[in-house]
Amino acid sequence: MADTATRQENYNHLVLNTCVLAGRIMIESGSEMSRVNDTIMRIARNAGLKDAQVYATLTGIIMSGGVKEVGAEVGSIDKRAFDMEKVAKVNELSRAYAAKKIDIYEFRDDLVHIDDLVATFPLWLQTLGAGLVSGTLVVVFQNNLPDFWITFIVGMFGWAVYYFLNIYIQIRFLSEFLAAVVVSxxxxxxxKAGLGVRADDIIIGGMMPLVPGIPLTNAVRDALSGNLISGPARGIEALISACALGFGVAIALHFF
Amino acid sequence: MSLFFIKCICVYFSGIGFGLIVNLPHRALNVAGITATLSWLVYYGIINTWGGLGAANFFGGLTIGLVSVVIAHLKKMPSILFDVPGLVPLVPGGQAYNTIKNFALGDYQVAFNYLSEVVWIAGSIALGFIVAELINKIRIKIKYVSRGWDK
Structure with missing residues (x-):
C-alpha cells in the first residue's frame, strides 16, 4: 500500500518536472507565453494532474501540482535566444504524449536531450541566411538593385560578428551594439572604396537580420492575451535592442 | 514591371533567409517564404492603389495572422513559426534608420517626422495581428457552438 503511494508521488514529481522543463525550453527558444501555458496545462491534464496551476513569466516558471504530496516546482530562465525548431519539437512531443504514443519517461528523456535531437543550421548557412535577408531587403525597401551584392556581404559579416560575440560576451545588447558598429x-x-553606391541603403539592409522582430511580435501577443508581466517585459527587451542598434549606427556615422 | 517581379522573388528569399537565422524546421522554410510573399503582395497592392501607410500595413499584418494560423493548422506546427518570417518585409527598417541618423546628425525635426512614421507603421502591423487573433478566436468559438458546446 505504502509502495503504491510512493510510486504515485514519484510519478507526480516526474510530471511536474517534465512540465517545468518543457516550459523552460519553450520560453528560452522564444515562444509566446499563451502557448507555454497551454502546453504545460495540456501535459499536466493528460498525465492526470487535474488541478495543476502554472505561473509563467519571462524569467521563471512556478508550477504547483494541485495534489497534497507534491508541492510546487520552480524553474528559472536566464538566457533567451531564438530557436523555432525547439518550439516546434516540444509541440510535437506534447502532441505525441497526448496521443499516448510516448510515455512520460520518454517525454522527459527527450526534453533533457533536446539539444541532441534538434539540429541547428550550421554557421555558414545561418550567415548565408543573414546575407539573403540583407541583400533582398535593400531591393524591396529602397529599390536599389546595384547594391544587392555588397549588402549581401556586409550583412553576412554583421551576423558573423553578432554570432561570435554572443558566444564570448554573454550580454546580448552589447553584441548587437558592436555588430551595428561593424555593419555601418x-x-x-x-x-568610399567604390564598391557600393549608397551607404544609407547598405546600412539599412545590413541591419535587418539584427532587428528585434520576434520580441516585438511576442510583446504584442503576450500583452493582448492578458499577460501583463511578460508583454511589457518583452517590449522593453525589444526597445533596448533597438536602442543598442541605433547607438551603434550613430557612433559609426560619427567616426567614419 | 520587371522590378516588381524581382521584388517578389526577393521577398520570398528574405522570408527564407530569416527562417535560417531563427532556425525554422526544414519543412517550414518554403511555407515561411510564401507567407512573406503573400503579406507583402497585399501590402504592395494597397499602398499603390487606394491606401496609405496605415491601411497597407494593417492589412499586411492581418494577412500574416490569418495565413499563418491556417498553415499552422494544416502542417500541425505552432503558428509563430510562420508569422515571424512573414513580418520581415513589413518592418519599417528605412524609416527607423533615418530616425537614428537624423538624431545623430542633430536634425531633430526630421528625426521626429520619421519616428512618428515608425510608430504609426508598427502600430498598424500590431493592430492587424490583433484583429487576426480576434477572427481566429471567433472562428474557434463558432466551431464549438456548432458542435453543441461539447469540447
Whole structure:
C-alpha cells in the first residue's frame, strides 16, 4: 500500500518536472507565453494532474501540482535566444504524449536531450541566411538593385560578428551594439572604396537580420492575451535592442 | 514591371533567409517564404492603389495572422513559426534608420517626422495581428457552438 503511494508521488514529481522543463525550453527558444501555458496545462491534464496551476513569466516558471504530496516546482530562465525548431519539437512531443504514443519517461528523456535531437543550421548557412535577408531587403525597401551584392556581404559579416560575440560576451545588447558598429563601418568604407553606391541603403539592409522582430511580435501577443508581466517585459527587451542598434549606427556615422 | 517581379522573388528569399537565422524546421522554410510573399503582395497592392501607410500595413499584418494560423493548422506546427518570417518585409527598417541618423546628425525635426512614421507603421502591423487573433478566436468559438458546446 505504502509502495503504491510512493510510486504515485514519484510519478507526480516526474510530471511536474517534465512540465517545468518543457516550459523552460519553450520560453528560452522564444515562444509566446499563451502557448507555454497551454502546453504545460495540456501535459499536466493528460498525465492526470487535474488541478495543476502554472505561473509563467519571462524569467521563471512556478508550477504547483494541485495534489497534497507534491508541492510546487520552480524553474528559472536566464538566457533567451531564438530557436523555432525547439518550439516546434516540444509541440510535437506534447502532441505525441497526448496521443499516448510516448510515455512520460520518454517525454522527459527527450526534453533533457533536446539539444541532441534538434539540429541547428550550421554557421555558414545561418550567415548565408543573414546575407539573403540583407541583400533582398535593400531591393524591396529602397529599390536599389546595384547594391544587392555588397549588402549581401556586409550583412553576412554583421551576423558573423553578432554570432561570435554572443558566444564570448554573454550580454546580448552589447553584441548587437558592436555588430551595428561593424555593419555601418563596413558600409561606409565600401562606398568610399567604390564598391557600393549608397551607404544609407547598405546600412539599412545590413541591419535587418539584427532587428528585434520576434520580441516585438511576442510583446504584442503576450500583452493582448492578458499577460501583463511578460508583454511589457518583452517590449522593453525589444526597445533596448533597438536602442543598442541605433547607438551603434550613430557612433559609426560619427567616426567614419 | 520587371522590378516588381524581382521584388517578389526577393521577398520570398528574405522570408527564407530569416527562417535560417531563427532556425525554422526544414519543412517550414518554403511555407515561411510564401507567407512573406503573400503579406507583402497585399501590402504592395494597397499602398499603390487606394491606401496609405496605415491601411497597407494593417492589412499586411492581418494577412500574416490569418495565413499563418491556417498553415499552422494544416502542417500541425505552432503558428509563430510562420508569422515571424512573414513580418520581415513589413518592418519599417528605412524609416527607423533615418530616425537614428537624423538624431545623430542633430536634425531633430526630421528625426521626429520619421519616428512618428515608425510608430504609426508598427502600430498598424500590431493592430492587424490583433484583429487576426480576434477572427481566429471567433472562428474557434463558432466551431464549438456548432458542435453543441461539447469540447
Amino acid at each position: 563601418a563596413l558600409a561606409l568604407i565600401s562606398v
